[in-house]
Every structure is written in C-alpha cells, then in structure tokens.
Amino acid sequence: MIVSRGLSASLFRHRLLLSKRNIVTSVGAMASTGKNKTAERTKGFETNLWVEYAALAIESKAINLGQGFPDFSPPQFVIDALVESSKTTMLHQYTRGPGHPRLVKALAAMYSKLYGREINPMTEVVTAVGAYTSLYQSIQGHVNEGDEVILVEPFFDCYNPMVCMAGGKPVFVPLRPSASADKGEGRYPLTSSGWALDMDELKSAFSPKTKAIIINNPNNPTGKVFTRSELGAIAELCISNDVICISDEVYEWLIYPGKEHVRIATLPGMWERTITVGSAGKTFSATGWKLGWSVGPAPLIKNMMTINSNTAYTNPTPIQEAVAIGIETEMARLGEEGSYFKELPSLLLKKRDRMIQVLKEVGLTPIVPEGGYFLLADTANLGIKFDESTGSEPYDVQFAKWMTKEKRIAAIPPSYFFSPEHRYISDGLIRFCFCKEDSTLEAAYDAFRKWAAERRN
Template sequence: MVKVAGGVPVFIPLRPTKEGKVTSSGDWKLDSAELAGKFNSKTKLIIFNTPNNPLGKVFTLEEMTEIADLCKKHDVVCVSDEVYEWMTYGTAKHIKMASLPGMWDRTITIGSAGKTFSVTGWKLGWCIGPKHLISCAQVAHQNCTYTSPTPTQEAVARGLELEISRLGTPESYLTSLAEELLPKRDNLVQQLVDAGLKPVVPEGGYFMMADYTGKEFELPDTDEAKDFRFVQWLIKNKNLAVIPPSAFYSAEHEHLAENYVRFCFIKKDDTLKKASKILKEWS
C-alpha cells in the first residue's frame, strides 16, 4: 500500500535480546540507534503495532515515548494498529499512542470489531484521530467498502454501547476475554516446553511464537523459507497447523523468523487438547 501511494517502505524489526527455554515477547526490542536512523526529512508516516502480531509484545511507555519523540521531531504521522488492545496479560498494560503528549494531532488509531468481540469473520473496524487525518482516511475508505454491511455495523455499535456501560464490572467482555485466554496461554507454554520447543510468551494478543530448532526433522531442500518448509512438514507428519512468521517480515529481515512458528491459543479447549496430545506424542 505504501508503494501504491508512491512511498518507499523502510523496515525495522524487533530483535530478541535474551535466550532460554522460555522467553518473553518483552525481550524483543527495537534498537534505538537503528530506529532513529530510519527517520529523515523524507519520512512521512510510521506504522506502529501494539500489542504486536506475531510476537504479542506490548510496548512500554518508555519504548512508545521514544517513537513519539521521533515522530514529533521529524513531523511524522503515526498509524497505530491497536486491534489487540483488550488482550494483555499480567503487568503488561496497553497504552494508546494517541494519549502520549503531542501525539493526538498526528496519530490515527486502528481498532477492530473482529478482534474486540471475537468475531474475526466480521471484517469491520474503525479509525480514531483528528479531523485533518480522518478526512484523508475517508477519501480512501469510500472506494474500498466491501465487508461492512449495515447489520454488522449496527451489531458492533450496540456491542460497543453495551460494553461501555459494563466497563469495570465482572460482566465486561472486554476485560474478561484476557482472563479467559490467560490459562490457555500458560497451558500452551508448558506443552511447548515439554515437547522441546522454546516458546516466546506473549504479553498480549492470542498468538505465540516458538523456536522449533531443538527438534529433529528432515526438511525438503527447496527455495522456500525454512519456517514455511517446517510448517508443511508439521502438517504432513504431525497433523498440526501453525503459521510461518517470516511471512510478516520484509525480505531483508525474514531470516530473523526462520527458526520460529506461530501458534494460536484462542481456540476451543477440545482443539487445544488435540494439539496437546500431538505435542506430547512428539516429545
């Protein structure tokens, strides 16, 4: 989309800073010097994502302030993808980029009904921001409205109205979802460790990366990325489907993800039990 708009995409990856049988998504960080070096007089916009997919990293206030300061210094707009905002665990807390000093006027915040209400088939979301930025989004939006019929818009609007009235109560779906997902996450961590994989425990979202290089397997010799070949091997040999995370990376950085696969734990307990059985038999 950046190229279609006539722009030049510039990428910067999160990199792991720790090793071990179990690490945290918080251990993956941006290099400050590298980040600052990506900004110059031609930089117009940064696309930012917290909680992050595929890692599940929840950026801290310090990390976000560093990005915000660079945006202000170079007069850059921030598109902040925060669709997993209600799914954070433990001490990790979601912070809206637009809430930082001086950032409201230069931030478009992206939300998702599919993620917020667990109806991912409803391709409906929203942008929040100042009028001068939202008007630009409206120009593009009027030409790409294909999956937001009136019934789903009305359903989402009513859901939001109801959940606003429930915030801070035990009935709130927005806050109870993370509580429901936490034991699923922790159970998957243990199953992966027992199977000889090294999970990266997510602070947010419902995906989990895991290093699979401790397992023994023989992959076909093709031009495909290593994680793609491993995913195909896992499906064919173990009947377990996962996602190759290098698909989320630019060509220059995809090697950072080639030793990982992405699991999803927002599943029915029966499905997770089947996956657990496969992992146990593999261990």
C-alpha cells in the first residue's frame, strides 16, 4: 500500500517555492549591468515554467494537478533501504564518481536482461543528479557549436535550452494528431496513439549537420507510447544519417494494458548510437531523491563521464545505495505479484480512468494516455473565450491561469512543450497530472463537480 509520510505536499511545495524565489530574485539583481550581466548563452531562458505555475497555484490556494510529482510515498522497501544505508559510516562519504559500484552493477544487470546483451557496469552506465542532469551530460558531451539536434515535439521543456547552451541548433519536428485517428466528435484523437510523426517531415529535418535526435518515450505530455514500427523508422534515419539518439525513457515502467514499451536501443544497429536516460524518481516515486542514469555504448558514456567529472563529480552515496537495493529487489520479482514495477502502473491506471470520467462530466474531452502519468484534455466544448489579439498569450496559457485563479485547479498549458512555430498544435489543450493521492484527486474532483454544476445553471 502507498501512503503519505513526512512533510505535507503543500508545505513542501511552499518551502521549495520560497527557495526558488530567492534564487530568481538574487540572479535578477546581479544580472542587470556590467560584469554581473547574465551569460549570453542563457539569453531567452531566464524564466521557468515550473517556478511560475507553482507560485500561481500557491497564491491561488489551488489543488495542484500541474507538476509531475507524486504526493504519496515511495515503496516501503526503498525507504527502508535508505534508512539502513544511512547507518553505514562509509556510505556517508564520496563514492565512485560515474556511479556507486552497487548501483551501476544493478543497473547493468537490469538492462542486460531487458536489452538481451551484456552491459558493462563500469563503462556503459553513468549516473547523474536526476535525469535532468543525465540529459545535460548527453548534450554537453556530444553537441558542438553549430551542430543540429532534432527535438521531437512535444518535448520536456529543458531540451531546447540545453541544446542552445551547448551551442547547438534545435530543429523541431512535431507529433501531430493523425488524420486517420479516431477523434469521436472532438478535435483531437481519443487516445495518445493518435499522435504521430510525419516521417517525410522527420526525414527532411536531417542534414549533414545533424548530430543527434532526442525522443521521449513514453511521451510527456501526450502519454504516447511509440510503436515498434515508429521507432524502427526513426532508427533507420539515425543509422542512414549516422546520428546519435538520446532516448528519454524515464516513464519506462508506466505502461498501460495493451501497449508495449520498446526500447529503441534494442533495435538492430541502434545500441552503438543510443543513450538511454532513466530516473529513480519516476521509477520509485521519489522525485526528491534526484537520481538519474544513462546506459549506452562505452564511447558515448565516456564522453558523458567527462562532463560528470567536471560538474557534479559524484552523486549522494546513500541514495544510490538505496536505489541499487530497490532495483535488485524488483529484478528478483519482475512481472510477479508484489512487484512495484507492476503495482505502480496498476494503481495509476485506476487514477487515470477516474480522472477521465470526471473530466468528461465537466465538459472537457480527455485524450487517453497509454503511458506516463499525464493526461491532455481539450477545453473547446467549454466555450470559454479569452483575448485573441496579436501578442496575447496562447489560449492554453490563459486558460490554465484562469482555471487556477477562478476554479482553484492548477494544470499546465502544453504549448510550453512546443516550439513557437508549432504551438498552434496544442490549441485549447491542458495537461493534468494524476499521480496524486486519492484524497488530492477527490478534492480536485469536488471542484470540478462544482464547476459542472455552475455550467448547468
């Protein structure tokens, strides 16, 4: 059973927000003039989506269905592992820089089984301060000034600034609602499988300057799980153009019935050119532990280890030890009853289906996700109008702010996950997160029902 422990979610978010506000204020004061001016490579990336919307949710006293972190506890066996590791003297000291030996061995054993090939724990695995930093290592370790990096949209918002700060040029190729997808009576596909790449458009994005492509599977925010055929088409383009694939697979264990998570690194010709990014936070519902990893061929991982040794150097030893124990425990019972890798998606499936039901009641049109713990919903049927003049904020941004302030339900506008030229694709959509305690979700559903009653009157 998953239960809440420790700080309340609201108190935790409040403390986190105050910390971020202090940082932003300090940087803003320093960056104004002279030698304290912000570095040019950060130009255009001064604001942060998560800081802004966390602040809005707190100020509005809204129920936060925006940010993607659980407000329930990690499984007890990893909590116990962390407690026990804290009792061992040497686990309070530095460990091996590229990854704690026990953890990289556990990861290598897990992915060796999943990939059907032997993975060397010392040369083909590297850990990081969260998957965020794993992405940073992969981009900084490989992208040179002027290199092009294809970003499949929608993408997690850090991809673009990380590529730009490395001197690279992002090339955007969006998932679009497929013309053949079942849309029912709505504007968007009924399920996330209805989002698809135009392969001709993707092919045209490759050039002699293309260094890498970044994909997110399962995708945030659509919940799309790429099919073997889709990944095979991406793989063919990577191979024919000699391009690195950075595959962000942090939601790899959150796959719902009827879908299969295919790891692109397992496709023919892809191991030697693929970096796969994983996350302890997403795997064990412990986002505050900030531990990520990458698995791939030794030449690519070596480049990432160079970035690691010159930035973070190492990661917290007790957390790495606890996650190692967690992975060892799960691999011993993979697919069996009692496995957290099986229990968590089953739990989230119920929460997903319940949210879909309630969103329909209020007049929203949900797009059923196949993986992850986010859900997009179309707001068109609500008929709510906002400023559409030139220069105004996108509709979904205005809707998210209005809903947070007026209905006290916080969500995220998905246009932030698209490049400016493709934001029209998410017109009228809003992203909800359902990896929350039932009590949190029921409080939100009460607010939704009140809203539905107001619309009927």
